Amino acid sequence: MDRTQVTSYIKKLGPLIGLIALFIIISLLNNSFLEIANLKNLFRQVSINAIIAFGMTFVILTAGIDLSVGSMLALSGAVMAELIVTGMNPMLAIIVACLLGLFLGAINGFLISYGRIAPFIATLATMTIYRGATLVFTNGNPISSLTTDHAFRAFGRGDLLGIPIPAITMFIIFFVLWFVLQKTSLGRHTYAVGGSEKVSFIAGIKINRVKIFAYALTGLLCAIAGAIITSRLNSAQPTAGAGYELDAIAAVVLGGTSLSGGKGHIVGTLIGALIIGTLNNGLNILDVSSFYQQIVKGLVILFAVLADRKKA
Amino acid sequence: MEIVMTGIAKSFGTNEVLKDVNICLKPGRVHALMGENGAGKSTLMNILTGLHQADKGHITADGKEIRFHSPHEAEDYGITFIHQELNIWPNLSLLENLYMMRPKRSRWGTLDKASMRREAKQRCQELGIDLPLDNEAGDCSVGQQQMIEILRILMVNAKVVIMDEPTAALTERETATLFRIMRQLKAKNVAIVYISHRMEEVFSECDDITIMRDGHTIRSCPISDISANEVVKDMVGRAIDDFYPERTTTPGQTVLAVNNLEPQGHFKPISFTLRKGEILGVAGLMGAGRTEIMRALFGLDKQEGGTITLNGKTITLHSPSEAIKAGIAFITEDRKSEGLLLDFSIAQNITLPTLERICDSPIMKQSRLWDFAKKLSDKLHVKTQSISLPVSALSGGNQQKVVIAKWIGLSPSIIIMDEPTRGIDIGAKRDIYDLINTLTDQGVSIIMVSSELPEVLGMSDRIMVIHEGAVAGIVDRKDATPESIMSLATGGE
Incomplete structure (x- = not known):
């Protein structure tokens, strides 16, 4: 193994080492951190952000960004809740919500690829539009007491073999997307488009399709995350998901994916989401004021990115 | 200023671009520099203006040895290079481009736009040209952009002006203006290097010519001593040996x-x-x-x-x-x-x-x-x-x-x-x-x-x-x- 390989391994392992260090430090400071109940709670919290961040990874690998994730989550969640309230089978409602998310994401993709609007601007606009649509749809009120359907409630809060179902959902999605990214030509093309649109275009890659896929996928994942939240609370909030885009982007960046596209991997994103979740959970357990929590989170992100630069 | 470059050699990695180049630029004369693409013309001029450093050889200005470490340093000395790809900020106005690197400041350290505008206008008048100074440079023609470059180098009191294919993107009228300004510069005893492939312009505007091929100076003489045919021969004159494999395919339909x-x-x-x-x-x-x-x-x-x-x-x-x-x-x-x-x-x-x-x-x-x-x-x-x-x-x-x-x-x-x-x-x-x-x-x-x-x-x-x-x-x-x-x-x- 030569030196470049060693450094590339360290680079890949960096976030994981950070996560383990974080686990050790927090568990030393407070031994209730490692209790099963807390860990289950941790994974429940992480799963929402991680699922969104998986989609964001695809988007950022194409050198894009999606600011509208929180709004897509809220809108699809609200529509799903309304459908359930009006008597639709909850499982069917989840599927409809997923299709809606897919559609909302595809709109982003079309604006960015065929419309040639900068991703930041396009999704900034749809972030506002989708949020507005949610408020109009819900009249600004939460949609509550949806159902007593057990299967539906379990989707957000149940366990299977002692593991929270949202975490299982997260891992299934993780493996599917890992496969897509590493083992399919679509995944390879995603990296290629982010590496150089010019080279990819000349090589005959249909770059618009690759981009639309990335954004549509993100929309779908937001809908799934929205379904988990709605199921857990048994209610849909019109303000759900506000600010989630920042946590998702932070998870991707912490995981070592380059914001300029073409470089990174979804394993890193999972670790990044776990780091953010662990920080949130750990700082709460340690009774750190939520004001300080924000400062710590910001510092961790800065430190991680700086460390990444040094090695490069 | 008389510039003499002798025995200049330069390699990039294993690629020997210049092997032994000699050239003499005299004040008040336009010197054509000709050669095929890749003959080393631009590299030679980049060495003169400090972008690259020669591996071997000497450069003197009026007998004094010179060596610059950056184009900016060369400009301070009066040796300027107008590149084929103009260095402009397309999002700024022509006036802002003109004073970008050497702005005029008021007593308070703020930019003195009024005095910059006044000076630019006066310079334009002297040259007999009319420029829309407030328009964005990106919206202006290549000719207008080039005039800004020329104005800029005039302000640093250029004694040597190198122009790389200056007429490549100009209209006929703009070309005529350029030639008129070149003659004004000549009259002010400026030495001009004119890199061009256009035979006609070289013979009508230049006084001396140097022909380069494969990193060597093939010939250097007054333009009156050479014909267009000889120039072409000097430029391409190498034999095509059996470096190229024999063609055996007979093309079909x-x-x-x-x-x-x-x-x-x-x-x-x-x-x-x-x-x-x-x-x-x-x-x-x-x-x-x-x-x-x-x-x-x-x-x-x-x-x-x-x-x-x-x-x-x-x-x-x-x-x-x-x-x-x-x-x-x-x-x-x-x-x-x-x-x-x-x-x-x-x-x-x-x-x-x-x-x-x-x-x-x-x-x-x-x-x-x-x-x-x-x-x-x-x-x-x-x-x-x-x-x-x-x-x-x-x-x-x-x-x-x-x-x-x-x-x-x-x-x-x-x-x-x-x-x-x-x-x-x-x-x-x-x-x-x-x-x-x-x-x-x-x-x-x-x-x-x-x-x-x-x-x-x-x-x-x-x-x-x-x-x-x-x-x-x-x-x-x-x-x-x-x-x-x-x-x-x-x-x-």
């Missing part, structure tokens, strides 16, 4: 017919044909529009008119993926930004356009991809320890082989190669020439755009010469001489 194709930009309709197994060389000066024609042919740029007939069928190409489907491949001239994904491995680059074809499915089959990439990289003699290494670790010649491998993997029937051997060493060049011949033996037709005349003459079955966006002529190999091609390329008879 016509596979591609391009009729009145109109690429984007200033072009006259382009027509030509390509036969099975033929190499069609495309010659012309830089900026003549060769690349643009090829981009239109590949569906990269919009085609504004004309028809492309492939194997008897008229086709319209809107994108590279359609061209690829039709069996056309395009090896672009800029391998770094258009040909390769530098972070990808050699294998990943080679298989990029062919993933689904190799695997017959959207799911990648690693071993098939590996075998495919390995076979091609061996076929092209890519020198590397492993094809899993990033392509950025390879030398230029080997990178170019990877680009070619990538396209050959598609088994195209027509390959467009734009400067296929630019910036690569002799060994790799020879490998590529052999490969081109093998391909044509197998019935692949090749369009080879090249700025290296010997390469075009040595490899092509026919040569199409482009001059200012039009086909100046298509010459059979047996009738082609360096002189006849160069003459067509420069718009001569």
